[in-house]
Amino acid sequence: MSYCVNCGVELDSSLDHCPLCNTPVINPNELKRIADAVPPFPEQRGEVDTVxxxxxxxxxxxxxxxxxxxxxxxxxxxxxxxxxxxxxxxxxxxxxxxxxxxxxxxxxxxxxxxxxxxxxxxxxxxxxxxxxADQHWFFALAVPIVGLCTILCEIFAILMKHFRVSYLTTTLYFFVETALLCMGLELLIEHFFTKPMRLTWSAIVLTVCAVISITLLTILSRQRLREAVRRRLHF
Structure with a gap:
């Protein structure tokens, strides 16, 4: 006669689970056999040498x-x-x-x-x-554009390394450089095609970036407003 180890109810010999609490019925004589059984997968973790x-x-x-x-x-x-x-x-x-x-x-x-x-x-x-057929575009347009992008990336890296870094300041740097990039691209393209160098589509980008940048500068300059924005945006 056996009893459930959890609730103590008497168990029939044919049961494998307690009918009252559903606890598995384990024969103590089988515990050693279960412990000595070889698992179907290796227990030791292997490591691959790093390249x-x-x-x-x-x-x-x-x-x-x-x-x-x-x-x-x-x-x-x-x-x-x-x-x-x-x-x-x-x-x-x-x-x-x-x-x-x-x-x-x-x-x-x-x-x-x-x-x-x-x-x-x-x-x-x-x-x-x-x-x-003509390599003029490379020296007159491609090289200046690549140079402009490289310089802007260098400036962004300097700002991120040597100045205050946060979500707000990073966003400010991004919009300022976006405006400079669009202005530079338009002026270089107009110079390449010998057109009057004036701002058209980049002026729209400049206006939008200027509004966003002024807003970010206002937030950064006022501590209470900056903290309020950080709390509401969870950063």
Missing amino acids: KRRDFTLLIGIILTATSASCLLLNLLVFTGSLWSLFIIGACLLLFIVLLPAITTLHLPMYLSLALDGAGIAFYLYLISFTT
Whole structure:
């Protein structure tokens, strides 16, 4: 005769659960057998060795180099209609430059990394210019635009590193640089097409960004208003 270990009710020998509290009925003689049973899956956790950055860099370099070389050979020997391989070669080079801080052990300064990214984009556009009839657009338009974007990114990095950083200040920096970017793009495009250099569509962007920036400056300059906005926006 056996009893439930939870509620104490008398149990029939054929039951595997208590009819009153649904507690499983376990034969004490089977506890050792259950404890000695081999689990169906390993209990020890295995760990995979981390890949060294040097090996990962070598692998990425080989893949990108092989891709560039294969496309160049196909372009020279099979598909000779145009210099389409320059697009692939430039993309591989640009990808390697962008991934360089992440896949190497070199701790490049943020400003140098941004400058290398800008130089990589400019070189990619330079390769593309070989597929066009005239390269004037590269020197007169592409290089100034890439330079403008790189400078704005550098300024944004300086602001984020050396000045006060919060959600409000980051938003302020973003809208100010958006206005500068749109103004610069429009003036550079008009200069390239020898049009009168004046603001048209970028003036709308400038107006919107100016209103938002003035609002953010007002909030940042008044502590009580700043704290109220932070509480309501939960940051």
